[in-house]
Amino acid sequence: MAPMEHKTAPLDPGVLDLIRNERQKALSPREWQFRLRGYGYAVKKVDGAQVLTQLTTGEEMGTLPLEFS
Numbered sequence: 001m002a003p004m005e006h007k008t009a010p011l012d013p014g015v016l017d018l019i020r021n022e023r024q025k026a027l028s029p030r031e032w033q034f035r036l037r038g039y040g041y042a043v044k045k046v047d048g049a050q051v052l053t054q055l056t057t058g059e060e061m062g063t064l065p066l067e068f069s
Contacts, residue, residue: 011052011062015041019052023068043068 011019018039026032033043042055043064050064 009062011064015052015061016065019064019068 019036019041022035022039023032026035036043036052037055040055041061042053042058043050044053045051046060050068052061052064053059054061
């Protein structure tokens with residue numbers, strides 16, 4: 001069963017590039033999420049989708065594309 005769509009604003013292209021680059025450098029999803037925390041971001045699951053949030057406020061920034069699942 002495919003994950004449900006979570007409605008958030010599209011991610012800023014610059015932020016998406018940063019996240020993609022950090023994912024390519026990381027050896028595992030856990031390391032990738034650790035690396036993102038260094039930039040002030042966190043990833044949480046909402047309705048089966050991965051949502052990028054600001055670490056300090058918890059504000060949702062946007063749903064990550066399926067390539068990050």
